[in-house]
Amino acid sequence: MERPDQDWRFKIANREALIGCALAVFNFIWWYGFAYGLGSKPPEEYTYVFGFPAWFFWSCIVGVLVMIVLVMVVTKFFLKDVPFDEDEEGNQS
């Protein structure tokens, strides 16, 4: 029986959806780990990086930069170009 779901583009799409989930999980762990790992002690014991409390600096500021770099790497090396329209209909713009 023909299985249209086996379209080669869907395999790529499924893989990329999983990459998206993996990025989000990593993002969450980084964000949560630094925020509550470093931020849970009393404020008098905080250390500061560039004027910011260390928990905030690592969790939020570095966190954003890390995610930006990761997304760039993923986009460049892991995502594949696929055509959206197949031959028929000539909807090619």
Add this chain to the structure above:
Amino acid sequence: MNWAVLGPLLGLLVIIFFIGIWSSRRMSDSSSFLSDYYLGNRQLGGLVLAMTMTATYGSSSSFLGGPGAAYDIGLGWVLLAMSQVVTGYFVLLVLGKKFAIVTRKMNSVTLIDFLKERYQSTTVVLLSAISVVVFLFSAMAAQWIGGAHLIESLTDLSYTGALFIFAVAVLIYVIIGGFRAVAVTDAMQGIIMFIGTLILLVAVVIAGGGVQNIFNDLVSENPNLVTPFGNDGSLSAAYVSSFWILVGVGVIGLPQVAVRAMSYSNSRSMHRALVIGTIVVGLIMLNMHLIGVFARPVLPGIEVADQVIPLIALETLPSWVAGIVLAAPMAAIMSTVDSLLLLVSSAVVKDIYINYVKPDATYKHVKKVSIGFTAIIGIIVFVMSVNPPELLIYLNLFAFGGLEAAFIWPVVFGLYWKYANKFGAISSMVVGIGSYIVIHLYNTANGELFGVHTVTFPVLFSLIAFVGFSLLFKREPFYFSLKQAK
């Protein structure tokens, strides 16, 4: 009347107006009016796609309410706001290429179109259309009110007068220009937001005597302001984390966001949008909310949260620069309202009227009805906003959470799970919205259930309902038929 501040705002309106006219000109030579008016003929490039997603999503709550909350609560609220970074890449990656391919093949113009083809059920279509109209209508009203209050606070205009200017400006370009006008103005507004936020952050840091100085002031006022737990220590890790669902990954279920994931022209645009989107969302959210916290020592004693950003801009910047910076929240509001207006209109016109009332409508008729309904809906929202309810941010979040609980699973499973069927989709929507309302009422009366945001459990319940009912009723696999166009 402060003309130095008003000048840039008026300039923004004029430019936007011309973009609307330009878009309606471009529309006249396309073959499918609906696809063009509601989806820009699927021709968005990477920059415009990233910006329109960010701008649609970043609304008055990110630009006025959010920083206002950060002003009161401190760094803990910035931490919470950073759960939104995930939206920059998650929606596009997860809906991604499969959504783009499938919706093209199905000729879907709206999210509900996709659900209709996927589940083959009138009930699903009507349920979705009604929830879109009801929830997004209230979200839209909240945004208009925010926009009018902003104009009111910057000028001597009355609330109604401000609302009128705002409504006319938005209505004109949405009605005549459709999705392309919305997307292109969103892109411009996104750039304004990005640059405006950056300028204001620098100005506030300078006014506060440097980052270190600002944090010293904050600690000496109340050390809790620099902890993740909020000014009174009540912001729990579980509560903050639950915002990852509400404003993070759950955003995938918002129709106004999801519809953008079918509007891009090719996979290269999508790749570019991923990178640009992550940068823009990340930096705007970080900067905007930090401004809120930093504003506290610079300008203490602001009572109304939504006033923090306008007041701090006027305080720290020369007035003509403040005008440009304050165009940012204005742009944020407009870019959200325009998308919602168009989406509500598409639900009424495409999903209800053309599906069930007049399927054989001619091009001319469709055009007349689309433009007419967009105008009527806009005018109704205007009338309702004249005498508005309070609590802008909550109204807005209520709408978002309810829609997420309703749509997230029907969209995601519809795309990736072949056993997903209409029984699952219907039960998931009913359970999602139903439990959202119940838990919302419970939480308002008794405090947050298990210390997490309202949205958490409805999303979980609707997941269970979806899987349960899909398997219970009809285990029949569904395949997207790509081989033969119908």
